[in-house]
Every structure is written in C-alpha cells, then in structure tokens.
Amino acid sequence: MRASLVNQLRVLVPVKRTIDYAVKIRVASDGKGVDQNVKFSMNPFDEIAVEEAVRLREKHKDAISKITVVSVGPPKTADVLRTALAMGADDAIHVEVPDKAVANPLEPLGVSKILNEIVKKAGEEEEVGLIIMGKQAIDDDASQTGQMLAGLLNWPQATYASKLEFSSKPEKGAEATVTREIDGGLGIVKTKLPFVMTTDLRLNEPRYASLPNIMKAKKKPFKKYTLADLGLEDQVKPRQEILKVAEPPKREGGAKVENVDELISKLKEAGRI
Amino acid sequence: MIATSMIPRVALRTALPLRRGFATSRVDLANTLVFLEHKKGNFAAATLSALTAAQKLGGDIDALVVGGDDASQVADKAAKLPGLKKVLFAKHADFANNLSEPLAPLIKKIVESNSYTHVCTGHTAVGRDIFPRAAALLDSSQVSDIIGLEGEDTFVRPIYAGNAIATLKSSDKVKVFTVRGTAFDAAALEGGSATTEEVKPDGVESLTDFVEEKVSESSRPDLATAPRVVSGGRALKSADNFVKYIEPLADSLNAAVGASRAAVDAGYADNALQVGQTGKIIAPELYVAVGISGAIQHLAGMKDSKTIVAINKDADAPIFQVADLGLVADLYEAVPEMLEKIK
Numbered sequence: 001m002r003a004s005l006v007n008q009l010r011v012l013v014p015v016k017r018t019i020d021y022a023v024k025i026r027v028a029s030d031g032k033g034v035d036q037n038v039k040f041s042m043n044p045f046d047e048i049a050v051e052e053a054v055r056l057r058e059k060h061k062d063a064i065s066k067i068t069v070v071s072v073g074p075p076k077t078a079d080v081l082r083t084a085l086a087m088g089a090d091d092a093i094h095v096e097v098p099d100k101a102v103a104n105p106l107e108p109l110g111v112s113k114i115l116n117e118i119v120k121k122a123g124e125e126e127e128v129g130l131i132i133m134g135k136q137a138i139d140d141d142a143s144q145t146g147q148m149l150a151g152l153l154n155w156p157q158a159t160y161a162s163k164l165e166f167s168s169k170p171e172k173g174a175e176a177t178v179t180r181e182i183d184g185g186l187g188i189v190k191t192k193l194p195f196v197m198t199t200d201l202r203l204n205e206p207r208y209a210s211l212p213n214i215m216k217a218k219k220k221p222f223k224k225y226t227l228a229d230l231g232l233e234d235q236v237k238p239r240q241e242i243l244k245v246a247e248p249p250k251r252e253g254g255a256k257v258e259n260v261d262e263l264i265s266k267l268k269e270a271g272r273i
Numbered sequence: 274m275i276a277t278s279m280i281p282r283v284a285l286r287t288a289l290p291l292r293r294g295f296a297t298s299r300v301d302l303a304n305t306l307v308f309l310e311h312k313k314g315n316f317a318a319a320t321l322s323a324l325t326a327a328q329k330l331g332g333d334i335d336a337l338v339v340g341g342d343d344a345s346q347v348a349d350k351a352a353k354l355p356g357l358k359k360v361l362f363a364k365h366a367d368f369a370n371n372l373s374e375p376l377a378p379l380i381k382k383i384v385e386s387n388s389y390t391h392v393c394t395g396h397t398a399v400g401r402d403i404f405p406r407a408a409a410l411l412d413s414s415q416v417s418d419i420i421g422l423e424g425e426d427t428f429v430r431p432i433y434a435g436n437a438i439a440t441l442k443s444s445d446k447v448k449v450f451t452v453r454g455t456a457f458d459a460a461a462l463e464g465g466s467a468t469t470e471e472v473k474p475d476g477v478e479s480l481t482d483f484v485e486e487k488v489s490e491s492s493r494p495d496l497a498t499a500p501r502v503v504s505g506g507r508a509l510k511s512a513d514n515f516v517k518y519i520e521p522l523a524d525s526l527n528a529a530v531g532a533s534r535a536a537v538d539a540g541y542a543d544n545a546l547q548v549g550q551t552g553k554i555i556a557p558e559l560y561v562a563v564g565i566s567g568a569i570q571h572l573a574g575m576k577d578s579k580t581i582v583a584i585n586k587d588a589d590a591p592i593f594q595v596a597d598l599g600l601v602a603d604l605y606e607a608v609p610e611m612l613e614k615i616k
Contacts, residue, residue: 025433109414142417144405151409156480182398185488191481239414244440253595260610272559
C-alpha cells in the first residue's frame with residue numbers, strides 16, 4: 001500500500017463487461033434477450049477510460065495516488081477488472097450480482113446508485129476526486145450512467161470527452177478543460193475537480209496489457225461486495241420489464257448492378273435522384 | 274396544473290394521426306413535458322420528432338424552452354407548434370449553452386410541481402447529456418433513444434447497435450425518455466396556439482463553465498436530417514481524396530457528407546461527420562456508401578435508410594448484404610464516372 005498524500009488524486013474508473021464488439025449477436029430463443037454464449041470483453045469506451053486514467057498519471061507524475069477500477073456484474077466480471085489492472089489500474093472493486101442478473105440486467109439508474117455508494121465506501125479509505133467512465137455501453141446503448149452518477153453526487157459532468165487537460169497539478173479544486181464531441185462539432189467546457197467525465201472514441205487509443213503486467217495484475221488488491229453489503233438490494237431493482245427482444249426487420253439487400261449506367265438508371269427509376 | 278376533460282381536444286386538432294386505445298390512456302391521461310432544444314431560435318430536428326412521439330401518448334402536452342435573453346422569443350415560436358397547451362420558458366445566462374448541471378434540477382422542479390407523467394426530448398448530444406442527470410434526480414430509470422411507443426408505459430428501442438429491438442414496460446412514476454429523431458416524423462412548425470409562461474429558476478448552480486463551441490461550418494445539408502447522404506470510408510486513403518471524390522458527389526446529389534469511423538480516425542473527415550453506433554444515426558432517403566466495408570457499428574447508423582447504394586471494390590464486403598444497389602468497382606473510377614453521368 002503506497003502512502004497516500006492528502007493532495008493526491010484518487011481516480012475511479014467504472015468498467016462494464018459486455019459482449020465483445022465484434023460478435024454478431026443473436027436474439028435468444030425465448031425472445032427476452034440475446035444469446036449469452038459468446039465472447040465477452042471490456043466495453044470499448046471503458047478501455048478508453050482506463051487508458052485515460054493511466055495516461056493522466058504518466059503525464060502528471062505523483063499527482064495520482066491510486067486508480068481504482070470498479071464493476072458491477074456476475075462472477076465473470078472479475079476478468080475485465082483484471083484486464084483493467086493489467087492496463088495499469090492499482091486496485092479493483094467488484095460488486096458481484098448473481099448470474100441470473102444477466103437475464104434481467106441492472107439498469108443504469110441502479111448501477112449509478114451502486115457507484116454512488118462505492119464512491120462513499122472508497123472514500124472511507126481515500127477520497128475519490130475524479131471519475132472517468134465510458135460514454136455508453138455497447139450492449140444497452142443507454143448512455144446514462146455517468147450523467148446519473150454525476151447527478152446523484154451533485155458533481156459537475158463532462159460527457160463525450162475527446163480531450164482532457166489540466167493547467168496545473170490535478171488535485172482537488174484544480175481546473176480542467178474538457179473538449180466534448182457535440183452535434184456538429186466540438187464544445188469546450190471548464191470545470192473543477194471533483195467531476196465525472198465520460199469518454200468518447202477519440203480521447204485516446206487504449207494500450208494492450210503486456211504479459212508481465214497481466215501476471216502482476218493477479219497480485220493487485222481486489223475487493224468484493226454484494227448488493228446486501230452495500231444495503232442496496234431493494235433500491236436497484238429494475239423498473240423496466242423486458243417484454244420482448246426481437247430481430248430488427250431484415251433488409252432486402254444484395255442486388256448488384258453491373259456498371260455506373262445501370263446504377264444511375266435504377267436510382268432514377270426509384271426516384272432517388 | 275389544471276387538467277380538464279376538454280384538453281385532449283387540443284391534441285386532436287393536430288395534423289398527425291393520434292393512436293388511440295392505449296389500455297391506460299382513458300383512465301390515466303398522460304401529462305407530458307417536451308424539452309425543446311434549440312440553437313439560435315431553430316428547433317433541433319429530433320426535438321420536433323420528440324413532440325410527435327409525445328402526441329402519440331395522448332393527453333396534454335406542454336413544452337419547456339430554456340435560453341439566455343432569447344428564451345421568450347423562442348417560447349413564442351414554440352407556441353405555434355401543433356398540439357401544445359402551454360410553453361414554459363426559463364431565462365438565465367447559464368441556460369444558454371444547455372449545461373446539464375443547472376438544467377437537470379430545473380427539469381426536476383418543473384416536472385414535480387406540474388405532476389408531469391412523461392418528460393421527453395430528442396436523443397441528441399444535448400438530450401443525452403441533460404436527461405439522464407434529470408432522470409436520476411427524479412429517481413426515474415430513463416428509456417433512451419426510443420423508436421416506437423406501444424402504450425403510455427411501453428417503449429421500443431434498439432440495443433446492441435441496432436442488432437436487436439427491445440420492447441419494455443416501465444413502472445416508473447415519471448417516464449423519462451429520449452426519442453430517436455429518424456424514428457418519428459418531425460412535428461410541423463405551425464398550427465398550434467399555446468400560451469406561454471415564464472418559470473423563474475431558483476438558485477442556479479453552475480458547476481461547469483461553457484468556453485466555446487467549434488461547429489463545423491458547412492453550406493451542405495445537415496447530416497442528421499438530409500434526405501440524401503454520401504459517405505466515404507477508409508478506401509479514400511486521404512483527406513485530399515475525401516475532398517476530391519466524396520464532396521463533389523455529395524454536391525451533385527445535393528446530399529450531406531458522412532464518413533465511417535475509419536475515415537474519421539484516419540483524419541480524412543471531421544468527427545462530426547461520423548455515421549454509426551457512436552456517431553450520427555441517420556435514415557435518409559438515399560445513402561451512398563463509398564469505400565465503406567460495412568462493419569456492424571457503421572450499419573447501426575444507417576441501415577434504416579430507404580435506399581442504400583454501396584460502391585466497393587471487394588465483392589464480399591458486408592455492406593453489400595444491406596445495400597439495395599451494389600456496384601463492385603474501384604471508387605476512383607466509379608465516382609468520377611457517376612459525376613459525369615449525373616450532370
């Protein structure tokens with residue numbers, strides 16, 4: 001355990017285990033979800049969040065006391081936390097929910113309540129001063145958790161970030177300039193620590209974990225909580241009942257044309273040009 | 274909020290067909306607030322689609338307009354939107370740039386003091402930023418990016434990059450949702466005559482300061498709403514080629530320009546042009562994909578287009594599985610030939 005200095009910053013990075021982005025998902029036979037017997041990995045935006053936290057420490061040496069990764073999910077979620085540790089995080093917190101929760105997943109509101117509690121819990125040991133997380137998970141595509149957490153904490157939020165800069169040492173009260181991806185271009189905001197930032201694609205290029213770092217990650221501190229430990233069992237119950245999950249309507253594509261002339265005449269026929 | 278049985282007639286006057294017969298709509302009429310996003314007095318297209326979605330709920334609909342000094346003028350403009358009973362407006366320097374920290378508590382306060390049952394807006398960068406924060410303050414589990422409504426509590430939304438469509442029933446007291454702009458027609462700008470009413474915000478707390486916006490200036494149609502879009506991918510190889518091949522083709526079709534993530538990441542095109550799961554989700558009449566292979570994440574952003582044209586050298590590219598018209602050809606020959614022949 002490294003000695004923690006009061007003016008050092010503890011960064012919390014929430015991550016989610018999702019179906020791998022390259023998997024072509026299939027709707028489950030019961031029509032209530034999607035087939036879960038596929039490859040899972042860390043949500044791509046969360047990798048960017050972990051990377052940003054690690055880079056922040058590389059850039060501002062000794063400013064960051066600890067990078068803590070946290071995830072809410074079934075037992076296998078431990079794998080993505082280990083990946084985050086191998087990328088450079090210092091310790092992990094796993095809020096374990098039973099496997100059946102996969103079929104009836106926690107909603108962003110529930111997850112943000114859990115994270116809110118984790119920020120408090122972690123604070124008993126050492127205060128969290130910055131939260132970096134993905135802008136959305138590629139499974140539910142909700143894009144809510146960071147904003148909800150910021151709202152519950154009453155912290156500022158800087159969403160869809162493509163650039164984070166501190167003009168001074170990142171410590172409590174330090175000012176950050178965040179470039180955000182908005183409709184039509186970029187928006188620049190200034191805010192002060194502590195705040196919640198959500199990552200957009202172009203924030204950085206996440207590193208791969210090296211084999212020695214994967215080995216080292218196995219020895220890093222790893223805490224586990226259940227919802228009962230946090231006293232949140234009743235507060236995070238889903239509010240939404242999934243009635244049906246269906247395949248999207250199929251497109252009748254595939255028709256090829258021989259040349260540009262045929263393409264143009266078909267488009268004209270269809271009244272598209 | 275005064276609710277009388279006469280009010281739903283206001284909604285009935287709208288040009289858009291109202292879906293009746295939601296199981297609960299007679300007993301428990303919806304009382305909806307639509308947050309109208311605007312820029313320089315022009316309503317965001319997805320905001321007008323959110324209004325259409327709200328009309329499908331039946332019941333009363335009010336709107337909220339926020340802004341700096343322009344708020345009351347924009348509210349007057351909003352009063353003409355069809356089907357609105359009342360337009361609430363709030364003025365404050367910190368509201369001008371749609372910052373979530375002061376706006377989420379404002380929305381919470383207005384929703385609670387008027388007993389709204391539903392609150393919605395477009396699933397735009399602004400809506401996505403403000404609404405979840407407001408939902409958390411209201412202790413409501415938001416439903417993001419809906420593409421359909423099957424009742425006052427039943428929503429349809431895409432998940433897994435649009436590879437599955439979920440229908441879900443919300444048990445929240447206040448339903449907070451954002452609406453996919455391309456899934457509902459935009460409401461007309463005329464036809465209503467709502468009253469306007471100022472809401473005085475109390476204790477605005479600004480936790481974030483707006484610095485500036487760098488919006489790409491373009492004389493071309495807006496990507497999100499253009500009826501035609503020409504998109505370029507990695508095969509363009511350079512920003513120069515993007516300008517040389519994609520832009521003239523777009524101009525000849527009076528189309529907006531789009532790009533795949535690969536083209537944006539490689540620096541060929543601006544971020545704001547990205548079409549896909551994490552960029553813009555569009556559904557134009559005509560989508561022309563040039564040199565785009567068609568990854569799942571890209572398809573998520575354009576597969577609801579009416580007609581998809583693909584031009585790609587690789588006959589096995591996944592884009593051909595969704596394209597209505599596919600041309601297996603080198604774009605460096607096909608695009609100039611198209612330009613020549615479209616004229």
